[in-house]
Amino acid sequence: MSKPEFVYVTYIETTIEKLWQALTDGEFTERYWFGYRVASDWKVGSHYGFARQGKPSVEGKVLQCDPPRRLAYTWDPCSEDARRERTSRVTFDLEPRDRIVKLTVTHDNLDEGGKTLRDISGGWPMVMASLKSFLETGRELPADLPSCAA
Amino acid sequence: MEIDRFKPTLVYAIYIAATPEQVWQALTSAEFSRKYFFGNAVEVDLRTGGAFLVRAPDGSLHTSGEVIECEPTKKLTVTFNVNWPALIEKLGQTLVTYEIEPAGDVVRLTLTEAHDRPISDDILSGGRQGWPAILSSLKSLLETGHALDIRMAPPQRMLDALQALGITTP
Numbered sequence: 001m002s003k004p005e006f007v008y009v010t011y012i013e014t015t016i017e018k019l020w021q022a023l024t025d026g027e028f029t030e031r032y033w034f035g036y037r038v039a040s041d042w043k044v045g046s047h048y049g050f051a052r053q054g055k056p057s058v059e060g061k062v063l064q065c066d067p068p069r070r071l072a073y074t075w076d077p078c079s080e081d082a083r084r085e086r087t088s089r090v091t092f093d094l095e096p097r098d099r100i101v102k103l104t105v106t107h108d109n110l111d112e113g114g115k116t117l118r119d120i121s122g123g124w125p126m127v128m129a130s131l132k133s134f135l136e137t138g139r140e141l142p143a144d145l146p147s148c149a150a
Numbered sequence: 151m152e153i154d155r156f157k158p159t160l161v162y163a164i165y166i167a168a169t170p171e172q173v174w175q176a177l178t179s180a181e182f183s184r185k186y187f188f189g190n191a192v193e194v195d196l197r198t199g200g201a202f203l204v205r206a207p208d209g210s211l212h213t214s215g216e217v218i219e220c221e222p223t224k225k226l227t228v229t230f231n232v233n234w235p236a237l238i239e240k241l242g243q244t245l246v247t248y249e250i251e252p253a254g255d256v257v258r259l260t261l262t263e264a265h266d267r268p269i270s271d272d273i274l275s276g277g278r279q280g281w282p283a284i285l286s287s288l289k290s291l292l293e294t295g296h297a298l299d300i301r302m303a304p305p306q307r308m309l310d311a312l313q314a315l316g317i318t319t320p
Contacts, residue, residue, distance in 0.1 A: 009278075010164075011286040011300055100298055125258075129165035129289065137293050141165055144254045 004117060005108035008124045012103060014135040016096045019103060020068035022131060023092055032134035033127055034143040048073055060087070069094055075107065077116060085111040088120075103128070153218060153227070156245045156264035159274050163260045164285045168292040170223040170250045173257050176288055177226065177248055180205075186287035186297040194228070196220050202228040218245070225249050230263075236317050241273065242266045261285060276308030 012019060022028045026037040029050070036057055040048030042065045049059035060074035072091040077083075088109045095102040105124055110117045130141040166173060176182040180191035189207035194200065198220055204213035215229035230246040231238055245264040250257055263277050279302070287298040309319050 009282040011283055011298055013290060013294075013298055097301055098299065100300055125163040126165055132286065132289065133167055133293055136290055137167075139167070141167060142255050145165065145256070 003108075004110050004112055005106060006110070006117070006121055006124065007107075008105045008128055010103050010128045010132055011097075012101050012132045012135050013099055014101055016068045016094050016101050018135060019094055019101050020071075022135060023071060024067075028134075032130040032140035034130065034145070042067075042071075063089065064091070075116070075120075077119070079115075081115050082119075085114045085116050088116055103131075151218060151229070151243075152266075153245060153264075155266045157266075158262045158264045159269060160263040160277050160281065161260065162281050162285060163258055164289055165253060165256050165258050166289045166292055167256045170252060170257055172292055173250050173259055173288075174223045174226075176292060182291070186291050187284055188300075188302075194226075196222065196226075202230070215243075215246075219247075223250060234312065234317050234319050236315075237312075240315050240317055241269060259285065259288075270311060272307050272311035274308075275311075276305040279305050279308075 022032070024038065024040070024042055026039050030037040033050070035052045036050040037052070038048060038050050040046055040062060042048070042062055044062050044065055046062045047059065048062055050057045056078045058075060058077050060076045062073050064070055064072035070091065070093055072089060075088045075090050086109065088107060091106045093104040093106070105128065107120050107124065110120075126141070126145050134140040176186070178192060178194050178196060180193055183190065183192040187204070190212050191205045193203040193205065194217065196217065198217055200217040200220070202215040202217055203211060206212040211233050213230055213232050215231050217226070217228055219225055219227035225247065227245065227247040230244045242265060247262045247264070249260045249262075251260070261281055263281070283300045283302060287300060291297040312319050
């Protein structure tokens with residue numbers, strides 16, 4: 001892993017299959033990822049993208065797809081400020097433990113002190129908390145959290 | 151105690167659909183903490199200088215410390231020293247701060263672990279492994295009414311590093 005990196009771990013009472021679906025299915029991400037819908041065929045090398053109300057926010061390439069254990073993609077924010085930074089990488093690792101899944105998000109290959117590092121450090125805890133609430137209670141967190149991810 | 155000398159080594163933020171009062175109660179009550187803190191019970195005298203204790207399920211003292219800052223429903227800073235002989239002598243005290251902030255209709259809880267000297271990644275790995283599990287379980291408890299039953303292996307990397315420093319662990 002290259003520095004700086006951002007690692008966030010959470011534990012969710014769900015099945016590994018449901019968690020995988022929540023990460024890869026746009027119907028689901030639109031619910032808990034504050035309106036951002038993901039689309040891809042999830043083949044290695046394929047394009048994927050997040051969009052809210054049709055407006056692209058983040059896109060990139062699928063680097064690794066091993067359902068339901070590991071998903072990795074490049075992270076290219078569509079804003080002009082972030083365009084000047086190098087392309088970073090997001091990896092999701094899913095580990096089942098009885099009725100719980102440990103989910104680790106690793107975001108690396110980031111620019112030191114860059115806008116992307118700042119944004120994702122605030123963003124991942126919101127997205128992960130909303131995902132956990134969505135899977136455990138059926139209710140995502142409200143989309144009006146101060147400053148949203150993606 | 152000069153808390154300015156302590157530098158953060160771990161910051162973990164989690165959003166919880168609950169009120170600041172509920173989160174505060176969960177952090178400071180023995181009954182709640184037993185459910186999400188691997189069976190350990192927090193006993194805290196909520197005033198500056200008051201005792202902060204964590205008891206293991208068998209009643210023995212797991213962690214002891216002192217309240218450094220206490221602003222009910224907003225902020226609690228404590229020294230958090232696991233009761234292993236020679237731990238403080240070798241590594242200094244550990245400072246833990248919980249901050250509770252309203253975020254729209256929910257709450258952001260931020261945990262910060264800080265030390266007054268450089269601590270190796272091997273030793274810090276214990277907290278990095280433990281805190282996300284404890285706080286994930288706290289969130290589940292407040293949102294669903296039940297905590298998570300997380301089976302976790304002992305933090306071997308940290309235990310080995312402590313032994314190497316001559317700190318006796320169970």
